[in-house]
Amino acid sequence: MIDDRTPVIIGVGEASERLDDPGYRRMSPVDLAAAAAAEALAGGVHVDVVAAVRQFEISTPWSHAPLGRADNPPRAVAARLGQxxxxxxxxxxxxxxxxxxxTELAGEIAAGRADTALVCGAEAISTVARFAGxxxxxxxxxxVGGQLEDRGYGLDGLMPPRLAAHGLLDPPGQYALFEHARRARLGLSEAAYAAAMGALFAPxxxxxxxxPHAAAPTVRTAAELVTPTPANRLVADPYPRYLVSRDKVNQGAAVLLASVAAxxxxxxxxxxxxxLHGHADLREKPVLERPDLSAYPAAVAAVRHALDVAGLALGDVDVLDLYSCFPIAVFAVCDGLGLAAxxxxxxxxxxxxxxxGGPGNDYALHAIAETVRRVRRAPGTYGLVGANGGxxxxxxxxxxxxxxxxxxxxxxxxxxxxxDRVPPVEVCDDPAGPAVVETYTRKPGQDAVVVGRTADGRRFVASCAAGGDLLGARGTVDGVAFSRDTSRPPAA
Incomplete structure (x- = not known):
């Protein structure tokens, strides 16, 4: 017997278009989300709640929409569906x-506060980039107007001013710090770690x-992925372009939930x-306060808790989708779970x-849609989706x-x-004296940005003009600059 209030997914949908597609229509994000939602509804379903994933164009205070945008995205989607x-x-x-x-809307249905709910999202970043000028x-x-529960940006703790001061507000720059920190922990050379990243992403x-909705449906070898070329330019060491989330896409997805009674x-x-057998939502410490910059304990704990709620072990799962904006987002979860790459x-x-493709904040909705299709096709199987933010x-x-x-x-x-009880690392505003580099990155044509520790264990961020591999480099920090001492060996 299944309780009438039990939430179930009854529909999923996806939509996409590429600039070179025959019949390319220059669809807006609302158009794409509505097309995906129409596929998910596939019939005369009245929807009680429509929730939209926030577009990149409205994801920060300094974002802008060159082609304009809807003032109420979820209601704009609903209007196209006659909802x-x-x-x-x-x-x-x-x-x-x-x-x-x-997860939230499944809980609302279980509590009797809704019978049906639609989650939708989309980006038309490729079209915006092509036609902005x-x-x-x-x-x-x-x-559109109407009621809207706008939850805001939710960026608290996600924009460390010390990293911003060194030009590392962008995802490739910050994720590169985590990637090199993991290389340091494993004791790998640059070449060996590059090979590991390529081997992870080639499959x-x-x-x-x-x-059918992939933005870049091209098979590449591990070596192709990590070898810099004019087409695969270096973005932020250690990332060439092929290892970086592809945001220039036109993609939308939708998931329709209902009570069993509905x-x-x-x-x-x-x-x-x-x-939805299991679920979890957890948050990590601010970047510079984390004891280990190569690890993601909140993600590992979230996977474990979701499995515990489901009454399953990781080995019981048949289908996996781990968020993969950069290799470290996958590696860190695998490391913590003992899951082989x-x-x-x-x-x-x-x-x-x-x-x-990485359609802004909306990628995981595509992963959920495909996971739902797979577990439907193979009754008795289980799928796990991990979604990363910030x-x-x-x-x-x-x-x-x-x-x-x-x-x-x-x-x-x-x-x-x-x-939250794990003690944070103390961050130093005015570092001075002997120091060692924990991790770093370097963008083309720029000095490296290093994150390191002072002699008393406090963490700092500084620039460094030295070239080469800086992991474990010893030297002197003076405010915003680190000078490498080439006469001393790197720290182990």
Whole structure:
């Protein structure tokens, strides 16, 4: 017996277009989200709640929309579908948002506060980049109005001023720090670590090549991915372009949830129902306060808790999609779980953000859609989606299966409290004296930015004009600059 209030996913949809597609239509983000939502609804479903993933164009105070935007994205999508939901939500910034919204709205359905809910999102970044300065540019402006629960940017703690002062507000720059920190922990050379990144992502390209909505469906070898060329230029050491999330895409996705009672009333057959067996939403410390810059304990704890809620072990999962904006986002979760980078199940169902595409904050909604399709096709199987936001900052996890299961609330607050109790690293504003480099990155034509420790163990950020591999480099820090002492060997 399944309780009538049990939430189930009854529909998923995706939409995309490429600039060189025959019949390319210059669709807006609302157009793409509505097309995906129409596929998810596939019938006369009245939706009580529509929640939209925040577009990149409105994800920070300094973002802008060159082609214009809708003032109420969820209601703009709903209007195209002939819907007038009682509640519209625009979530905070971050790639965790799709999974977090699915979990939240499943809980709302279980509590009886809604019967149906739609989560949607889309980006048209490729079209915006192409037409931003064109005379014939489309106008994506829409004035919809109406109720909107706008949750704001949600950027607290995600923009460290010390990193910003050195030009590292961008994801490649900050993720590169985590990547080199992991290389330091493993004791690998630059060449050996590059090979590992290529080996991780080469199978992702094969998955992307078979996905109809992939932005870059091209199979590449591990060596191709990590060898700099004019087409694969260095973005931020150690990342050439092929290892970086591909944001120039036109993609949309949607997930439709309903109570079991509503699903029956709508005539959705039980073999189309997919249950959220487990879930978790956890947050990491601010970047510079983390004891280990190569690790992601909040993500590892989120995966473990979601599996505990589901009553499963990692080995019980048949389908995995680990958020893959950069290699470290996958490596850090695998390291913490003891999961091999070449696990035979594969680590992506879409091809991942550099190859399938990274539609702003909305990638995980595509991963959920594909996971739902896979567990439907193979009754009795389980799929896990991990969604990352910020700078390895927020992690949301969902465990899916067509196997019936009751709604189970989690105990994320207790786990979050335990994560928060770990003592933070003290950050130094005016470092001076002997110091050692923990990690670094270097952008083309610029000095390196190093993160290191002073003699008393405090962490600092500084620039460094020295070339070469700086991991473990010893020297002197003076305010915002680090000078390498070439007469001393690197720290172990």
């Amino acid at each position: 007038s939901p009682a509640r519209a939500i625009l979530d905070v910034t971050g790639g965790q948002a799709p999974q977090r919204l699915v 064109a005379d014939d540019r489309p106008d994506f402006t829409e004035h 992702f390209t094969r998955v992307a090549a078979g996905h 699903a029956r009333r709508l005539g959705v057959p039980p073999d189309r129902w997919v249950f 070449d696990d035979p199940r594969g680590l992506t169902v879409t091809g991942g953000l550099p190859f399938f 700078f390895l900052s927020k992690y949301s996890v969902g465990v899916y299966s067509a196997v019936p299961a009751p709604w189970r609330p989690g105990d994320g607050a207790a786990i979050q409290a335990a994560l």
